[in-house]
Amino acid sequence: MLNKLMGRKKSEQVDKEKSLDFSSENIPKHIAIIMDGNGRWAKKRGLPRVAGHREGMNVIREIVSTSNEIGVEVLTLYAFSTENWKRPKTEVDFLMRLPERFLNVELPKLIEENVVVRITGERENLPEYTKRAVNKAVEATKENNGLILNFALNYGSRSEIIDGIKSLYKEIEAGEMDINEISESVLSDHLMTANLNDPDLLIRTSGEIRLSNFMLWQLAYSEFWFTDVLWPDFSREHFIEAVRVYQNRQRRYGGV
């Protein structure tokens, strides 16, 4: 009986590996994810919304290790938008505790796996404990040179663009730049994502088809992949499926 069970388990594993089969060529270098649907996942189970966020945090582990495994260079995760402050205080407090909870457990593994932790967003207004946790992770992984795990935290794209324009204006005013020198790449270098390539692939879970103020400039030529799967149910298999779909798309950047 045991042998039989073990046998079945083994063949299931082989099936799983087969189903993950995908080309190791043309892997998207930068994948950005809008992790949506935590609240609905919890509601469906009669649980408080925060239970969905906790479950959502657990999914991140698998997606980070799969990204590392298949050779993704940058993984950006939309963890908290500038609009999320409007949520009930208990939910905001819970979300603000997640980086600390995640990193307390995961940081040693991230260091070992050569991951670089980065934050894109306004760090100043974060609670001290959130700042402390993310700063520690950024500092502890800064010498690494593997996957960049970029948390978009307290991030809003429109205000990011406004801030970029303001900093350009200051440089022009100070005589450090001429207005005719402004180009797409110059503006890109004045955004919070300076030094990161634009995402090749955007994934949004939970069936919502919108950008929600996320990387409006950076996603101009990205491929989009939407799924009805709620973020806490998102798995390595869904992630690989998104990569596979990406590999079969033709990116033309406006050409033919």
Ligand code: FPP
């Ligand atoms: C959107 O779902 C999700 C969020 C606003 C938070 C996402 C955060 C995580 C998945 C965990 C972050 C973890 C770390 C380590 C930073 P929603 O609440 O809007 O879901 P709903 O649309 O179903 O209500």
